[in-house]
Amino acid sequence: MKQFSAMVYARTMEFVRDRGTFFWNLLFPVVLVFGFAFAFSGNATLFKIGTYGIAPTGSDFTRIEQSQFIPYDAAKAGEEQGKVIDRLRRHELDMVIDYDAGAYWINEKGRNASLLRRLVHVDPAMASFTERRVSGDPIRYVDWFVPGVIGMNMLFSCLSGVGFVIVRYRKNGVLKRLRATPVSALSFVSAQALSRFLIVMVTSAFVFLGTNFFLHFMMKGSWLDLLLVMSLGILSMISLGLAFASRFKSEELAGGIMNLITMPMLGLSGVFFPLEGAPKWIGLAADALPLTHVTKAARDIMLEGSSLVAVAPHLLFLLAFSALSLVVASLLFRWD
Amino acid sequence: MPTILECRGLRKHYGDVHAVDGLDLVVQEGSCLGILGPNGAGKTTTIEMLEGITPPTEGNILFRGRPLDRAFKEKVGIQFQSTALPEFITVKETLRLFSSFYREARDFDEVVRLCSLDDILERDNRKLSGGQRQRMLLALAIVSKPDILFLDEPTTGLDPQARRNFWELIRGIRKENVTVLLTTHYMDEASELCDEIAIMDRGKILERDKPARLLAHHFSGALVRVPSACVDGDRAPGGGSHQGDSYEIQSENLDQTMRELLAEGINLEGLSIHKPDLEDLFIKLTGSSLRA
Ligand SMILES: Nc1ncnc2c1ncn2[C@@H]1O[C@H](COP(=O)(O)OP(=O)(O)OP(=O)(O)O)[C@@H](O)[C@H]1O
Ligand SMILES: [Mg+2]
Numbered sequence: 312m313k314q315f316s317a318m319v320y321a322r323t324m325e326f327v328r329d330r331g332t333f334f335w336n337l338l339f340p341v342v343l344v345f346g347f348a349f350a351f352s353g354n355a356t357l358f359k360i361g362t363y364g365i366a367p368t369g370s371d372f373t374r375i376e377q378s379q380f381i382p383y384d385a386a387k388a389g390e391e392q393g394k395v396i397d398r399l400r401r402h403e404l405d406m407v408i409d410y411d412a413g414a415y416w417i418n419e420k421g422r423n424a425s426l427l428r429r430l431v432h433v434d435p436a437m438a439s440f441t442e443r444r445v446s447g448d449p450i451r452y453v454d455w456f457v458p459g460v461i462g463m464n465m466l467f468s469c470l471s472g473v474g475f476v477i478v479r480y481r482k483n484g485v486l487k488r489l490r491a492t493p494v495s496a497l498s499f500v501s502a503q504a505l506s507r508f509l510i511v512m513v514t515s516a517f518v519f520l521g522t523n524f525f526l527h528f529m530m531k532g533s534w535l536d537l538l539l540v541m542s543l544g545i546l547s548m549i550s551l552g553l554a555f556a557s558r559f560k561s562e563e564l565a566g567g568i569m570n571l572i573t574m575p576m577l578g579l580s581g582v583f584f585p586l587e588g589a590p591k592w593i594g595l596a597a598d599a600l601p602l603t604h605v606t607k608a609a610r611d612i613m614l615e616g617s618s619l620v621a622v623a624p625h626l627l628f629l630l631a632f633s634a635l636s637l638v639v640a641s642l643l644f645r646w647d
Numbered sequence: 648m649p650t651i652l653e654c655r656g657l658r659k660h661y662g663d664v665h666a667v668d669g670l671d672l673v674v675q676e677g678s679c680l681g682i683l684g685p686n687g688a689g690k691t692t693t694i695e696m697l698e699g700i701t702p703p704t705e706g707n708i709l710f711r712g713r714p715l716d717r718a719f720k721e722k723v724g725i726q727f728q729s730t731a732l733p734e735f736i737t738v739k740e741t742l743r744l745f746s747s748f749y750r751e752a753r754d755f756d757e758v759v760r761l762c763s764l765d766d767i768l769e770r771d772n773r774k775l776s777g778g779q780r781q782r783m784l785l786a787l788a789i790v791s792k793p794d795i796l797f798l799d800e801p802t803t804g805l806d807p808q809a810r811r812n813f814w815e816l817i818r819g820i821r822k823e824n825v826t827v828l829l830t831t832h833y834m835d836e837a838s839e840l841c842d843e844i845a846i847m848d849r850g851k852i853l854e855r856d857k858p859a860r861l862l863a864h865h866f867s868g869a870l871v872r873v874p875s876a877c878v879d880g881d882r883a884p885g886g887g888s889h890q891g892d893s894y895e896i897q898s899e900n901l902d903q904t905m906r907e908l909l910a911e912g913i914n915l916e917g918l919s920i921h922k923p924d925l926e927d928l929f930i931k932l933t934g935s936s937l938r939a
Binding site: 313314316317318320321324325326328329480483484485487488490491492493494 | 720721732735740744747749787
């Protein structure tokens with residue numbers, strides 16, 4: 312126990328005193344969050360309107376300037392309309408019009424709702440349309456983005472802080488020196504893992520709460536549930552780091568492999584952009600990656616107020632992924 | 648004296664390289680054995696097998712009659728030829744970290760005193776000078792009160808003063824009856840510190856004995872030199888011969904050689920007497936210079 316806490320302390324100090332890495336871990340995600348919040352705050356198009364069917368001739372409505380009309384397949388209206396309406400609810404669309412059914416939907420919490428309603432009323436071709444209302448708070452891009460950034464930071468921090476560092480220790484002989492002491496591999500590795508867990512937890516919390524202070528993210532679910540998702544996320548990525556660090560002796564090789572792991576993960580896990588329209592195989596590949604499940608579960612909790620039960624499949628995946636990686640890591644681990 | 652460590656038929660092969668090639672060694676409790684050998688002789692490989700770090704290709708090693716096990720790790724102190732230290736932590740923190748690894752650790756102040764670390768305790772590991780670093784590595788090797796201490800070239804790269812200081816530290820530690828096994832390229836170091844010396848080359852131990860006995864066994868008498876110019880070409884006092892600039896006599900009896908030289912009326916102004924030392928023995932045994 313004494314040796315365990317001493318190792319956790321030493322590793323944590325190493326991180327905290329390594330100013331460069333320390334600030335990188337804190338600043339990079341903060342800059343990203345603010346950067347994206349700023350970049351996506353302006354809206355070039357005035358209205359985004361989803362449509363079914365053909366607009367009646369003589370309608371003035373279709374001539375509104377700077378608006379984007381997104382035609383949806385009327386034949387699929389039955390099965391798809393729910394999803395399209397959800398987009399309206401999330402303020403990704405400002406309005407949905409079904410010309411065939413003679414109806415339109417607006418989000419009563421939308422900034423443009425009353426303006427759009429008036430525009431409909433003054434258009435003789437549409438004046439008789441029935442209005443349907445949905446209600447949903449606006450979700451800014453940054454609300455959606457922030458769980459992704461934190462997940463991404465988690466991924467980098469765990470892979471480099473556990474994985475890369477162990478490879479370095481192996482290469483420069485620190486591991487060999489430890490091996491000459493009574494310390495067991497298990498206790499060394501768990502100390503590394505715990506130290507990193509604490510570090511990532513604290514930096515993630517700092518990044519999240521710090522940016523939240525200015526940007527007030529949407530938080531519909533429970534903070535405790537979010538904490539649990541984060542914990543399991545960190546656990547799974549530390550385990551991945553350990554598995555990946557179990558053998559390599561060369562930092563260059565390890566660096567390359569690390570990119571090989573992180574790059575596709577960032578692309579596939581929907582950190583920056585939703586992957587809803589992507590081909591099926593991409594979705595399948597994404598589902599095999601821990602980052603996907605961390606961000607999805609966190610978004611579900613924050614943006615939709617999902618309960619733990621609702622995100623349980625994601626949590627189970629993270630647990631299973633961690634267990635598998637730890638088994639691989641312990642089977643492959645080498646001191647030298 | 649009881650035996651603390653012994654090995655029989657120890658071999659380590661890396662492909663075609665026979666780094667250690669059939670080595671038998673018995674080390675007595677409380678003694679200091681120095682392993683001398685040129686680069687690549689297999690010193691590090693040998694010592695790391697004895698430490699339980701490198702698994703031997705063949706042969707067995709016993710510590711107090713038992714194979715190397717976990718209990719051995721509590722009892723052994725190791726200073727590697729080259730080690731990195733954890734970065735960004737101070738000497739003091741590193742010592743505390745390593746102390747925490749052992750069930751019975753030495754008192755912190757005692758370690759500091761034994762290795763003269765007082766003035767560098769708060770320094771970052773990365774900012775130590777060569778000598779300070781060696782002292783620090785020695786401290787890490789003795790935090791556990793080891794019964795046996797392995798030092799692999801502990802003073803390579805240190806200035807003469809720092810080496811002498813380091814020897815003092817080792818002598819201090821040896822007072823506790825610790826067994827010491829060290830490798831070195833320096834003859835003076837071996838004769839200063841070691842009770843016994845093993846000369847190693849190409850994975851084998853060529854000779855092993857007390858330094859004085861080794862010399863007595865291989866050399867008798869001394870080498871007497873006078874400048875060539877002092878001795879006329881056709882005379883050969885004392886049965887010597889011309890070697891380059893000097894006339895050399897391999898003398899069994901210095902007294903008699905001197906008298907013969909004086910009798911020949913040779914000017915003794917430029918005379919030198921060279922006692923063969925370990926360096927000469929080393930060259931004789933391995934055919935190569937020690938610091939090749
Ligand atoms: N891991 C290894 N793989 C292959 N060959 C090795 C390995 N370690 C050592 N050798 C070889 O074994 C031989 C003995 O090496 P060793 O390090 O034991 O020599 P040494 O006596 O300690 O030399 P030095 O005085 O230079 O430290 C050398 O020829 C070396 O190249
Ligand atoms: Mg060596």
